Amino acid sequence: MSALGLLALSGCGSSNNVVPLEFTGTSKAVGAGKAMTYVSLAADNKPSAIAVRLTDGALNGLATTAPFGVEYELDIAAVGPDSGLPFDHVVLDWNPQGHEPAGIYDTPHFDIHFYTISDSEQAAIAPGSVTAAAAPPANMVPAGYFPPPGKLVDSLVPGMGVHYTSPSTSEEFQGKPFRRTLIYGFANAKLAFVEPMITRAFLQSKTNDSGTFTVPDAVAKPGYYPTRWSVRHNADSSIDIILDQFVKR
Template sequence: MKTMQASARPAAQAWLAVVVMAASPLLASAGDLSATYRGKPVPFGQGQAHTEVRTDAAGKAVAVSIVFSEQALAGLPGATMAPAYLLRMPAKGPRTVVDHVVINWEAVGHPPPKVYDVPHFDFHFYLVKRAETMKVHFNSDAESADPSQQPPTELLPAGYILPPGTAVPKMGVHAINPQAAEFQQPPFTATLIYGYHNKKQTFIEPMVSLAFLQSKPVFSAPVARPARYSKSGSYPAGYRVSYRPDSQSYEVALTELQ
């Protein structure tokens, strides 16, 4: 028995060395808290859509996304309907300033003419509760120019204005950048809008044309940031619209949260 134990010891030691070497990369990355948290998928077109929150190695949220399958662009309703798809945030993972997301499909676009009057999606990342947005009411779309809706200057990014004609019930008023590319040289592809109600920020809205999505883009751009925000937290310094060939899906993301 002693002889057998002695001969077995080197083999056991070698086996242990292999296990330790194999485990060391896992141990080295044990402190890496980077992850992707996914919200519950909902039907969208002939496909599905869900939210995602991505974290860095320290576990901090760095991006909030809407991800939808390629099939979502098929079977969308026509101009007689303007559906809104409600997406909840992931149940797990870090909280962000985004409370929920609503995708609005605009089959024939909306004003102003010759700018946003093409089929496109409005991706609303709401900073307030759903119940609050459902109470938003206007008597006219021109109310966006009313002094009661004009936010303090420090809540508007440089160059953005809040013109008449952008007040929408159950949403808010929409601030645009008249120097954005679509106002200089159409066609409109992708842009970013800020939303307000009663003088406070209530949503951040990338708008993306159907034609641009169908081109399967890999697009990113900086986000103009205001001097301050109505709600404390981390806000995007960039946004991204991209096609994921590996999963045949699209992503519209608010990135570089800081």
Template sequence: MIRSGLPAPGLVPVALALAVALLAGCATSSKDAEMSGTFEGPPVAIGQGQAWTFVTLDEQGKAQTLGIRLSEEALSGLPADVPPSGAWEYDLQLPAEAAALGYDHVTLDWNPHGHIPEGVYDSPHFDFHFYAIDHSARDEITLDAASLERARKAPETDYMPEGYALPPGTEVPKMGAHAIDPSSSEFNGEPFTKTFIYGFYDGKVIFVEPMMTLDYLASRPDESIPVKQPAAYEKGFAYPTSYGIRFDKMGKRYEVTLEGLARR
């Protein structure tokens, strides 16, 4: 009998099927690799350094973390005077890969002398606003009579995060009203270090805001703090279940992040 080097006729279809499957698997892995990773927005000068946004996607292209990075030098040389608006606002553009989360842009606000209420938030600190509305919508928050009424409109009970309150006097132009957690340490005899704010306008959440002192951020923390949730969610953006504050020694940068993001 003469033996050839060719496979038996019945094995050819099986071999072809395996080859196709292998190629398809390689293509899928390649596609997943392209979808996953960390994507950054353009940097903006702040202090003696820079700040920029970033988003991290898993292999299915779903966002895991949205945040702001500040170079180590950004905490030095910050403005010491107070502008007419009360805070120095740095507008940060989000990377296109973050679009599915429903946030439009982010601002980093530097408050050299803090802000109200006196004795609570009047130390030098940063406000990190993650806005679910665009700039034109923010410009409509003028706090004239009609706008002030909308800013003071309380949300339906289920949309207020557990334990939060919307006190009068927290309305700010281009921001709206600020809901605070009265159980936070700064309202219970301890110095302010960090906290989490929900922003409302016309009864709806329009931003979420980690807020922290310059000294606390400069201490190079490594924390993930749970975020209290409402019973019902706005559909327009992804709520975080926690926020992180860390210093990346390798990258020599600070990170303030929204974590556990999900659109519900």
């Protein structure tokens, strides 16, 4: 883990243009490139962004057949308790054949889970667990987000939780092809992860994009929660999938 940037002042003693501290986690080989997380802190030590960076080549050389996807766990650099980030680790999933529901998410894409729970809590989410599938209190569910129809226990994904989507703001539920979306996951009646899902085709299009999303009114783990996701293509051909514009909960 290393700091990528240092707080710096530019221009004849001026205090303007402060460059935020940026810390990166350990990189993992993905395809013909690498993936890593980074965290940016503002001058007041509060988070300004948390992101996954895919280096040039990461979209190539990926598995083409993997029924349950390929999982890459990424650590988050230690940035100190004062930052207030609620995230514990990140899991990048490559799904070469997509996944259910059929006709919506069954196209090659990445799931990027920013987990608010620990590795051990995540691993303990067992198939068919009624406790793990328990519904969270209404004020812990972001406005406009809903679980799949039917019993929650039937929608529980082992090692993840129940995925809540926003049908009114996600274009894939409005007759358009899936390109990118934002999902919330719950387990044991609390938020387990925030998940951007993005197709490889969209990332290959080199389109910079962003969107806002709602956050819960209440959380089990106090901290700074993002309200915006972005996809940014950099000059070195790396790609950043960013969560930022934090609010305190």
